[in-house]
Amino acid sequence: MQNSSRLALYHLWVAFALFLPAIALGAWQMLMRSPLPAPFDDTNAYYTSVTLHGTVMAYAVTTFFAMGFGYAVTATSLGRPLRGVVPAWIGFAICLIGTVMAAVIVLLGRATVLYTFYPPLIASPWYYFGALLLIGGSMIWVVLMIYNMSTWKRDNPGQPVPLAMFAITATAILWAWAASGTIIELLFILIPQALGITTQIDVGLGRTLFSVTLHSIVYFWLMPAYIAFYTLAPQAAGGRLYSDTAGRLTFIMLLVFSVPVGLHHMFADPEIGAGFKFLQSFLTFFVALPTLLTVFSICASMEIGGRARGGRGLFGWLWALPWQEPMVLAVAFSLVMLGLGGFGGFINMSYAMNNMIHNTAWVTAHFHLIWGGATVIMYFAIAYEMWPRITGKPLRSKALARWQLWLWFAGMLIVTIPWHITGVMGQPRRVAAFDYNDPFVAPMGPLVIISVIGGLILLVSAILLITILVRSQLSERRLSEPLRYALAVNPPRTVPPSLNGFALWNAILLVLMVFAYGYPIGQFLFLKSTVPPYEVTPQAVSAEIK
Amino acid sequence: MAAREQGSLRTHSPWPMIGWGTAAGIIIVAGVLGFGFLDRYQQGGPTLSLWNAICHGLGITADTGPASEPQPPLQTPTRIAWTGATLTQISNGNAQHGAFVAANCTACHGDQGKSQSALYPTLAGMDAAVIYKQLDDFRSSHRSWGAMNAIGQALSLQDSADVAAYFATQRGGLPTLTGNRVPEPGRSLRESDPAKRLIFAGDPERGIPPCSACHGPGGYKLGAPALQGQQPNYIDEQLIAFAQGMRQNDIFEQMRIIARGLTPDEMHAVAVFYGVRAGEPRAGGLALR
Numbered sequence: 047m048q049n050s051s052r053l054a055l056y057h058l059w060v061a062f063a064l065f066l067p068a069i070a071l072g073a074w075q076m077l078m079r080s081p082l083p084a085p086f087d088d089t090n091a092y093y094t095s096v097t098l099h100g101t102v103m104a105y106a107v108t109t110f111f112a113m114g115f116g117y118a119v120t121a122t123s124l125g126r127p128l129r130g131v132v133p134a135w136i137g138f139a140i141c142l143i144g145t146v147m148a149a150v151i152v153l154l155g156r157a158t159v160l161y162t163f164y165p166p167l168i169a170s171p172w173y174y175f176g177a178l179l180l181i182g183g184s185m186i187w188v189v190l191m192i193y194n195m196s197t198w199k200r201d202n203p204g205q206p207v208p209l210a211m212f213a214i215t216a217t218a219i220l221w222a223w224a225a226s227g228t229i230i231e232l233l234f235i236l237i238p239q240a241l242g243i244t245t246q247i248d249v250g251l252g253r254t255l256f257s258v259t260l261h262s263i264v265y266f267w268l269m270p271a272y273i274a275f276y277t278l279a280p281q282a283a284g285g286r287l288y289s290d291t292a293g294r295l296t297f298i299m300l301l302v303f304s305v306p307v308g309l310h311h312m313f314a315d316p317e318i319g320a321g322f323k324f325l326q327s328f329l330t331f332f333v334a335l336p337t338l339l340t341v342f343s344i345c346a347s348m349e350i351g352g353r354a355r356g357g358r359g360l361f362g363w364l365w366a367l368p369w370q371e372p373m374v375l376a377v378a379f380s381l382v383m384l385g386l387g388g389f390g391g392f393i394n395m396s397y398a399m400n401n402m403i404h405n406t407a408w409v410t411a412h413f414h415l416i417w418g419g420a421t422v423i424m425y426f427a428i429a430y431e432m433w434p435r436i437t438g439k440p441l442r443s444k445a446l447a448r449w450q451l452w453l454w455f456a457g458m459l460i461v462t463i464p465w466h467i468t469g470v471m472g473q474p475r476r477v478a479a480f481d482y483n484d485p486f487v488a489p490m491g492p493l494v495i496i497s498v499i500g501g502l503i504l505l506v507s508a509i510l511l512i513t514i515l516v517r518s519q520l521s522e523r524r525l526s527e528p529l530r531y532a533l534a535v536n537p538p539r540t541v542p543p544s545l546n547g548f549a550l551w552n553a554i555l556l557v558l559m560v561f562a563y564g565y566p567i568g569q570f571l572f573l574k575s576t577v578p579p580y581e582v583t584p585q586a587v588s589a590e591i592k
Numbered sequence: 593m594a595a596r597e598q599g600s601l602r603t604h605s606p607w608p609m610i611g612w613g614t615a616a617g618i619i620i621v622a623g624v625l626g627f628g629f630l631d632r633y634q635q636g637g638p639t640l641s642l643w644n645a646i647c648h649g650l651g652i653t654a655d656t657g658p659a660s661e662p663q664p665p666l667q668t669p670t671r672i673a674w675t676g677a678t679l680t681q682i683s684n685g686n687a688q689h690g691a692f693v694a695a696n697c698t699a700c701h702g703d704q705g706k707s708q709s710a711l712y713p714t715l716a717g718m719d720a721a722v723i724y725k726q727l728d729d730f731r732s733s734h735r736s737w738g739a740m741n742a743i744g745q746a747l748s749l750q751d752s753a754d755v756a757a758y759f760a761t762q763r764g765g766l767p768t769l770t771g772n773r774v775p776e777p778g779r780s781l782r783e784s785d786p787a788k789r790l791i792f793a794g795d796p797e798r799g800i801p802p803c804s805a806c807h808g809p810g811g812y813k814l815g816a817p818a819l820q821g822q823q824p825n826y827i828d829e830q831l832i833a834f835a836q837g838m839r840q841n842d843i844f845e846q847m848r849i850i851a852r853g854l855t856p857d858e859m860h861a862v863a864v865f866y867g868v869r870a871g872e873p874r875a876g877g878l879a880l881r
Contacts, residue, residue: 078780083782084780084782085777086775086777087777087778087779087780087782087783088775088776088777088778088779088780088792089779089780089792089793089802090775090779090810091775091776091779094775155775155810245676245679245680246676302611302615317651318651319648319649319650319651319652320626320630320631320648320649320651321623321626321627321630321631321646321648321649321650321651322626322649322650322651323626324622324625324626324630324649325619325622325623325626328618328621328622328625328626329618329622332618478780479780479781479793479796480796481781481795481796481797483797484796484797542605542607543605544605544607544608544611545607550607550608550611551611554611554612554615557615558615558618558619561619561623565650569650569651
């Protein structure tokens with residue numbers, strides 16, 4: 047096994063090993079919220095569980111997956127070994143230590159902060175150190191991606207960077223931008239507070255800094271899925287990528303438009319003026335552009351594949367696609383869930399409509415469709431595509447993999463459709479128990495029970511995923527064809543430097559950030575126009591008496 | 593040839609223009625709409641001048657900044673606010689001097705603050721911030737109870753911080769509260785024991801939050817005392833006093849609101865549930881950590 051392959055395999059295994067127990071927690075949380083009896087019914091256990099489920103899924107699984115995928119893409123798309131294998135392993139170790147640290151502290155009941163970095167909720171400092179290590183370790187990966195792309199460009203002057211490498215570097219740069227808010231918040235607000243160095247906390251500043259991370263992190267999760275859309279799916283469908291330039295533009299737009307938009311999570315926060323809330327709401331609309339461009343390009347690429355396989359007529363190409371390929375099936379499921387979740391997202395981010403569903407189960411439904419649905423199902427497909435290449439052993443089996451994808455798709459819809467409805471009915475998210483005798487809450491009961499069933503289906507699907515990966519890993523070694531990325535219809539021979547690097551786009555993003563966040567953050571530092579600082583003491587005062 | 597093509601592309605690349613133009617366009621349109629239009633014309637509100645609209649968009653409104661008119665004196669339930677200075681004074685309390693002050697408390701509150709009488713609360717192990725606040729409430733007559741008002745007035749703020757520190761460090765009374773806890777089954781609305789359900793899950797229909805969220809076990813709120821091991825009769829009496837409005841020193845009235853929603857039987861059941869001595873096992877009851 048090549049060293050970069052082993053690196054990728056370890057990262058992906060950690061991601062999936064964390065994924066399974068987190069799914070079990072999610073299923074239990076649904077049971078806890080439902081009218082059905084739940085084992086271990088402690089309302090506080092629910093909040094501990096939400097914290098662990100969210101921390102693992104949102105921060106650990108995604109980061110490990112993106113890192114592993116990034117290393118694999120670097121080695122395969124550039125066609126040469128990864129540079130910086132030793133720092134990569136160091137980064138892996140740091141991330142793993144951080145994850146274990148955070149998870150243990152949550153399990154001890156000392157960090158029930160609902161996986162947010164929203165003060166005044168304060169966790170044990172060890173939770174924040176764990177998070178800092180996880181983010182810090184992943185920054186080694188960010189540097190390695192940029193380093194590998196720039197050394198390749200230096201060694202191949204004038205050549206277009208392969209789309210997959212270009213895209214994973216965009217992902218890395220986006221993650222650096224996204225993480226900046228939380229890193230600053232951790233270092234200067236949360237950790238000093240959790241350690242007891244400061245007694246006062248500026249809630250508005252903390253929340254605004256976290257909002258820098260809040261939305262862009264979602265695109266960090268999503269981008270590996272988009273990379274698979276552009277570079278793996280057309281190949282699996284037996285076709286070609288419709289346009290290489292569309293791909294580059296998509297990743298550039300995702301980078302530029304997904305960071306200066308985080309305030310749309312804070313429409314109900316009083317510290318931010320209405321003008322900036324609108325400005326960022328307006329900017330958020332532009333995130334739809336790369337997604338629409340992607341949907342168009344991928345459908346076009348699929349059509350090319352379908353027609354190449356003999357499909358005729360307006361929709362005949364659809365039936366001609368190789369649906370037995372997990373990648374093709376996953377792309378279809380993913381686009382459906384992306385569409386549904388995306389339209390829900392439009393309501394979340396619209397300044398006026400947000401009030402209807404702010405902090406309700408609707409929001410949870412939205413991001414479970416986008417991340418738990420559209421993104422994760424592509425993670426599965428990527429794993430099925432990568433596993434034989436990394437381990438040199440065939441996938442066992444494709445039929446089982448199709449079952450797994452179908453169950454995941456069905457389960458996720460059964461979970462999230464009732465959530466959308468109860469959200470509109472006013473059911474809050476992140477609440478452990480509901481009194482279903484209350485006439486206002488009672489009609490939600492049957493819907494919540496339906497989503498419990500969906501949760502169980504998702505659990506079965508996750509167990510199936512691990513079964514497939516373990517079975518494949520344990521099977522006999524056999525030659526498999528090397529990973530090949532989709533060729534564009536018109537493969538680029540040269541591309542303008544602006545579409546072959548990120549200097550211009552980072553500069554534009556910086557200017558957008560100054561406009562979108564300069565005043566909202568600056569006001570706390572200079573004008574002191576914030577609400578009075580909020581006193582938080584995480585433990586009894588007596589504990590400090592010597 | 594290829595190099596020349598590339599060179600010409602580099603000079604005529606439209607992307608920087610497109611990128612900067614789009615970014616500038618978005619910022620201008622969003623800025624004009626957000627600051628010039630949206631804030632000016634509000635449904636049901638007055639149309640603002642452009643300057644006021646921009647200020648509104650920035651989050652600067654007329655009520656930001658110091659109030660210009662004198663405010664009428666507020667009817668506050670207490671004089672204590674949890675500012676950094678107050679918390680520092682409490683945590684710097686001198687327990688040694690506190691022990692000297694506490695000699696005056698023994699007659700009623702028992703040796704080392706472990707009350708032997710159903711009339712008086714146990715002080716041993718009570719959070720220092722709680723004792724400090726109650727002493728000041730007695731001092732300022734926001735809470736009234738016999739001798740305590742005179743005692744409160746006799747003590748300086750530093751004395752109360754010291755005596756609070758002394759009692760807080762005494763073991764064998766109330767447990768120290770923390771927000772950390774290991775989950776246990778039977779702590780939700782599905783619990784059949786009504787007292788246990790009230791303590792751990794509350795009663796949402798009546799708007800009653802769980803007692804344990806502030807008073808433990810497994811919950812902590814600055815200024816709220818631990819109740820495990822407190823004299824049950826004392827808890828019962830205080831709940832009645834809150835319900836009848838005899839005691840009014842709870843900030844935000846939360847205890848008066850909660851106590852008004854409880855039946856006398858429930859008050860008693862909660863008091864008995866909490867009133868078990870810390871460390872004593874109790875069949876089917878509170879597991880103590």
